[in-house]
Amino acid sequence: MEDSKQKFIPYGRQSIDDADIQVVVDVLKSDYLTTGPAVENFEVKIADYVGAKYAVAFSNGTAALHGACFAAGIGDGDEVITTPMTFAASANCVLYQGGKPVFADIDPETYNIDPNEICKKITAKTKAIIPVDFTGQPADIDEILKIAKKHNLTVIEDAAHAIGATYKGKKIGSIADMTMFSFHPVKHITTGEGGIITTNNRDFYDKLRQFRTHGITRDTSLLNENHGPWYYEMQFLGYNYRMTDIQAALGASQIDKLDQFIERRREIVDQYNKGFSALNELITPHQHPDGSSSWHLYVIQLQRYLLSIDRKQFFEELRKANIGVNVHYIPVHLQPYYQKLGHKKGDYPVAEELYEQIISLPLFPAMTDEDVQYVIDTVKSLVQEHQIK
Known part of the structure; x- marks a missing residue:
């Protein structure tokens, strides 16, 4: 069945135009290649697009999920329920925090995690649920949020596939406690590599921002001491998960399309x-x-x-x-x-x-x-x- 005349059609591919290229060139000519204004601009555009109060950009989607697990307080021995029908990152992020991924089977119609199966997996150790919007199809988020509220759990929505999707008229990214989007080149928009967490919770937002920068803060309201304008504190063990301005400028241009x-x-x-x-x-x-x-x-x-x-x-x-x-x-x-x-x-x-x-x-x-x-x-x-x- 081989057709040598037919060009290869990949399963997914980025769409980059001259406007995208130009914004990256502009950053390369600017004073900031990283930790500059392009990242905050991108975060604001994503938050505005999905209707969330806050967004925190990360170097990739897996790093963003790791940050969300940290912000949710997941630690040694905590259980987090997720779907087996996903990429490994949806479960690995729990292991990074010393937690235990617990799988719940899927709905045969939607291929998303089945809320009835979630209920069977909840124990006294359960701390969070990570539903995945498989293929871009929103999980049954209202039902999952009801389960979470009943058991005092955090919902971290893995929406790597689902930016722009809606659930009951609301944009994905504005509903769960935290939502992750991925910007890998096969996704809807790309930053090369990149991810982001959206949330309406100020405490999660502050923890996410500090976590992605080694656990360091310069916020004077949070410092234990203050030696002067140069002073910063590493208050917990964070990671270097920052997104560059180069990536963020590309993403900000992409989101317009x-x-x-x-x-x-x-x-x-x-x-x-x-x-x-x-x-x-x-x-x-x-x-x-x-x-x-x-x-x-x-x-x-x-x-x-x-x-x-x-x-x-x-x-x-x-x-x-x-x-x-x-x-x-x-x-x-x-x-x-x-x-x-x-x-x-x-x-x-x-x-x-x-x-x-x-x-x-x-x-x-x-x-x-x-x-x-x-x-x-x-x-x-x-x-x-x-x-x-």
């Missing part, structure tokens, strides 16, 4: 949905009735009993056709490191069964209609060639 990026993603999703509507061999993504996805990923689920080809072969055939498909994700608890921590295959059957059947198709704003149609035609051809009649 975010809505049009999301609009294009939704157009591509509509094309995919129409193109695959007659194929019983595929399950296309469901939209949560209370949420509007920002569509980071478009994940198809193969109905293996209707096909004479397995997922690995299907994947390889698409790659041969220069379609850069991927799989999101290998459930975290199946990773060797997490197996050493006591997790095992069979613990979360819904997530495991889903993993065996899914493939992520290309989805990014610069895809042309011809690119999208080529993906649709290739997938349909594969299904028709291998359908069990």
Whole structure:
């Protein structure tokens, strides 16, 4: 099925234009390459966009999640409930603080963490919940917040996939106690590498800002002593997780185009949905009735009993056709490191069964209609060639 004439279509790719390049050049010519005004400007733009009071930028999304776990007071022995159907960072951030990630299985319709499963996992040691907005589809955040309130838990929403998404008319980033967005190049907007936490809680905001800078503060209202204008104090063990002005300037330029990026993603999703509507061999993504996805990923689920080809072969055939498909994700608890921590295959059957059947198709704003149609035609051809009649 290899097509040597077809250009390679990656599953995701940044969209950078001349305006983005110019703002980076402007920073490179300025006095500040890091810890300057571009970072604060970017934080304000993100907070304003999502409707949150505060935003704190970090060097990457994982660092941002680590900061959120610190701000939430997670420490040795504390348990934090999250989903196995995510990238490792959603659970690793708990381990960084000495806590214990506890997984709860997913809803088979939305692929997000199931609130009913969360309830089964709560113990006296539970300190927080980290729901993940998988593929850009908001988790059932109201139900999760109700559970958290009942048990006095903090909700840290991993919205790495979901900037621009809405839940019951509210922008993701304005609802949970803390929300993380990622700016890796395959995400909706990019800073190269980068992440941010939004929050409406001033205490979390102050802790996040200090945590990303070695635990150091110059705020005179917080100092134990004050030797003069140069004086600063390291008040706890923080990290060097700062975002540079170069990254922040790029992000501030990108966010001006975010809505049009999301609009294009939704157009591509509509094309995919129409193109695959007659194929019983595929399950296309469901939209949560209370949420509007920002569509980071478009994940198809193969109905293996209707096909004479397995997922690995299907994947390889698409790659041969220069379609850069991927799989999101290998459930975290199946990773060797997490197996050493006591997790095992069979613990979360819904997530495991889903993993065996899914493939992520290309989805990014610069895809042309011809690119999208080529993906649709290739997938349909594969299904028709291998359908069990």
